[in-house]
Amino acid sequence: MARPLHRGASGGGRFSGNSHGFWDDSQMKERTEKEDLDRIRSSDNTYFSFRFPFRFLFLDNSSSKNGLSDNGFASDPFKAGTLRSRHKLTLLFLKFSLVVIVFLALVGSFWWTVSITSSSRGPIFRGYRHIQEQLVSDLWDIGELSLGSARLKEFEFCPQELENYVPCFNVTENFALGFSEGKENDRHCGQGSRQNCLVLPPVNYKVPLRWPTGKDVIWVANVKITAQEVLSSGSLTKRMMMLEEQQISFRSASLMFDGVEDYSHQIAEMIGLRNESNFIQVGVRTILDIGCGYGSFGAHLFSKQLLTMCIANYEASGSQVQLNLERGLPAMISSFTLKQLPYPSLSFDMVHCARCGIDWDQKEGIYLIEADRVLRPGGYFVWTSPLTNSQASLRNKENQKRWNFVRNFAESLCWDMLSQQDETVVWKKTSKKSCYGSRKSGSNPSICSKGHDVESPYYRPLESCIGGTQSRRWIPIEGRPTWPSRAKPNSNELAIYGVSPEDFAEDDLNWNSAVRNYWSLLSPLIFSDHPKRPGDEDPSPPYNMLRNVLDMNAHFGGFNSALLVGGKSVWVMNVVPTSGPNTLPLIFDRGFVGVLHDWCEAFPTYPRTYDMVHANGLLSLETDQQRRCTMLDLFSEIDRLLRPEGWVILRDTASLLEIARALATRLKWDARVVEIESNSVERLLICQKPFFKKQAN
Numbered sequence: 001m002a003r004p005l006h007r008g009a010s011g012g013g014r015f016s017g018n019s020h021g022f023w024d025d026s027q028m029k030e031r032t033e034k035e036d037l038d039r040i041r042s043s044d045n046t047y048f049s050f051r052f053p054f055r056f057l058f059l060d061n062s063s064s065k066n067g068l069s070d071n072g073f074a075s076d077p078f079k080a081g082t083l084r085s086r087h088k089l090t091l092l093f094l095k096f097s098l099v100v101i102v103f104l105a106l107v108g109s110f111w112w113t114v115s116i117t118s119s120s121r122g123p124i125f126r127g128y129r130h131i132q133e134q135l136v137s138d139l140w141d142i143g144e145l146s147l148g149s150a151r152l153k154e155f156e157f158c159p160q161e162l163e164n165y166v167p168c169f170n171v172t173e174n175f176a177l178g179f180s181e182g183k184e185n186d187r188h189c190g191q192g193s194r195q196n197c198l199v200l201p202p203v204n205y206k207v208p209l210r211w212p213t214g215k216d217v218i219w220v221a222n223v224k225i226t227a228q229e230v231l232s233s234g235s236l237t238k239r240m241m242m243l244e245e246q247q248i249s250f251r252s253a254s255l256m257f258d259g260v261e262d263y264s265h266q267i268a269e270m271i272g273l274r275n276e277s278n279f280i281q282v283g284v285r286t287i288l289d290i291g292c293g294y295g296s297f298g299a300h301l302f303s304k305q306l307l308t309m310c311i312a313n314y315e316a317s318g319s320q321v322q323l324n325l326e327r328g329l330p331a332m333i334s335s336f337t338l339k340q341l342p343y344p345s346l347s348f349d350m351v352h353c354a355r356c357g358i359d360w361d362q363k364e365g366i367y368l369i370e371a372d373r374v375l376r377p378g379g380y381f382v383w384t385s386p387l388t389n390s391q392a393s394l395r396n397k398e399n400q401k402r403w404n405f406v407r408n409f410a411e412s413l414c415w416d417m418l419s420q421q422d423e424t425v426v427w428k429k430t431s432k433k434s435c436y437g438s439r440k441s442g443s444n445p446s447i448c449s450k451g452h453d454v455e456s457p458y459y460r461p462l463e464s465c466i467g468g469t470q471s472r473r474w475i476p477i478e479g480r481p482t483w484p485s486r487a488k489p490n491s492n493e494l495a496i497y498g499v500s501p502e503d504f505a506e507d508d509l510n511w512n513s514a515v516r517n518y519w520s521l522l523s524p525l526i527f528s529d530h531p532k533r534p535g536d537e538d539p540s541p542p543y544n545m546l547r548n549v550l551d552m553n554a555h556f557g558g559f560n561s562a563l564l565v566g567g568k569s570v571w572v573m574n575v576v577p578t579s580g581p582n583t584l585p586l587i588f589d590r591g592f593v594g595v596l597h598d599w600c601e602a603f604p605t606y607p608r609t610y611d612m613v614h615a616n617g618l619l620s621l622e623t624d625q626q627r628r629c630t631m632l633d634l635f636s637e638i639d640r641l642l643r644p645e646g647w648v649i650l651r652d653t654a655s656l657l658e659i660a661r662a663l664a665t666r667l668k669w670d671a672r673v674v675e676i677e678s679n680s681v682e683r684l685l686i687c688q689k690p691f692f693k694k695q696a697n
Contacts, residue, residue, distance in 0.1 A: 167189070
């Protein structure tokens with residue numbers, strides 16, 4: 001037996017009367033046992049050298065110079081004086097083995113490729129592609145985990161001055177770089193624009209009131225605005241707002257504050273409608289509101305099933321975008337200064353500008369060309385400005401010159417002026433492409449060439465040519481199904497985007513089922529290790545706690561559609577990553593709003609913007625790209641966008657979500673991975689961001 005031979009070397013022997021006989025027997029027995037022990041050690045060492053080829057890299061070097069261990073036992077002969085040579089041999093053996101394995105894999109792959117028939121290559125390639133994606137995912141896992149414990153420490157909180165920080169819109173840095181004439185307020189994303197720290201809410205921050213109460217009342221401490229900024233705003237805005245000690249109240253629904261209702265009613269009449277409730281009947285559903293003030297126009301139209309997207313310049317305080325988002329209204333930072341808007345051509349049914357601060361007559365009308373690009377055929381351009389007041393313009397020759405330029409340029413864009421009342425003018429964009437050919441020879445602006453007219457204008461330079469005329473989506477708004485029918489395109493409409501009816505129907509069915517499951521998970525109970533049946537004392541699922549939703553990988557917009565079908569009073573910012581296929585035209589044509597975005601850059605909005613952030617397959621999508629950023633960068637950006645007590649739902653492969661859960665822990669989120677029924681590959685990661693309160697000094 002081998003085991004007793006490895007017990008103690010001293011003691012245990014018993015002497016008999018015949019000491020000589022004992023010595024002879026003992027010597028013979030010792031030789032026999034030594035031979036057995038050598039055979040056993042030889043076999044053991046052979047076994048370990050193949051099964052554990054790395055063990056020589058971790059040998060204990062604590063043995064004495066005399067070859068004895070600390071307890072007096074003889075040391076392993078493999079440890080005696082040959083450690084360096086063994087390391088070299090081991091590494092050489094590993095390198096040789098790796099070369100052999102790679103060679104055999106290449107030969108086998110080549111033989112397999114040649115041997116398969118053409119009919120079977122499709123499914124096999126898909127399987128190979130899946131293995132390749134899994135390999136990339138695993139390499140990402142290894143890269144993240146190999147960074148060690150130094151990367152696993154929790155995030156630090158940002159300094160107080162960054163509580164309203166928006167990366168890529170650093171005005172001070174832009175001035176230092178030499179930007180001026182309005183360019184300093186534009187978007188400039190470069191290296192070092194990110195801040196990998198947790199943005200704390202302002203002192204006295206409170207969770208926004210539930211919708212729809214939060215539409216009309218917001219907490220003063222949640223936004224960076226002063227009483228002076230409220231009082232110095234436009235006359236219409238002042239009538240819409242009442243500043244109290246802790247709240248700002250928007251009284252647009254009150255009878256004594258009827259400015260917005262009268263204004264929207266006036267626009268409807270100028271179009272030829274009875275009132276604003278009839279906008280949908282003539283094909284108006286989505287509206288781009290430029291320089292939207294504090295959102296009273298969009299808030300009023302929301303009750304008419306109209307979806308208004310507010311865009312405005314970055315503002316350090318008193319921000320229009322921040323107040324709109326705090327009210328639960330769609331908004332994002334954007335401008336006409338240098339670049340095209342990150343929307344496809346022919347996206348909005350109406351473009352609205354009420355004293356929006358844009359000089360439409362400047363730069364040879366290039367801003368009007370951009371407005372025309374995003375406006376659908378048959379859509380409406382509404383402009384309210386003192387410049388359009390003909391009587392006032394007659395008394396000022398400069399204003400008259402500017403007004404004449406805009407009016408003539410609109411005509412060259414094939415816009416038809418429908419009506420002019422007081423300071424408001426309404427134009428209708430042509431529905432017929434033939435209008436451009438009937439203009440005078442050499443008329444400007446010209447029609448864009450096919451190479452310039454693109455559907456993915458991710459902050460491209462402004463174009464001085466008319467776009468969208470060559471698109472298959474050139475369909476007049478009156479020729480499209482009205483809302484909500486347009487949310488369900490038919491097979492002929494889907495063919496425009498290269499989407500099969502079967503794929504669309506399956507996507508729609510899956511999301512309707514997923515949303516029902518999601519809503520049941522949005523409760524702190526899922527973070528309990530001992531879930532119990534909800535009682536009166538437990539927080540109920542937030543059926544009406546969510547208003548602003550960000551879908552980071554929107555695909556067809558199925559998540560947005562399912563939320564509306566489920567009766568959820570939410571709006572969704574549908575983001576289509578620039579790293580994947582561009583499905584944003586389909587999303588807009590369904591009557592939703594969204595934007596193109598590169599998730600290696602900061603999203604153009606203020607902190608604490610969204611109640612929920614959702615992403616399906618985004619992590620897998622990003623693994624296929626040559627990333628300029630890490631998953632850590634992505635998660636710190638999500639934390640910046642998310643409101644305190646907000647939710648994150650990620651759906652992806654199990655391996656990626658395990659890394660994501662570790663990062664969520666670093667961000668101090670509550671996180672749990674949930675299995676998906678009848679799906680062994682994907683998982684759900686449900687997270688909630690805690691409310692960390694900053695102590696007042």
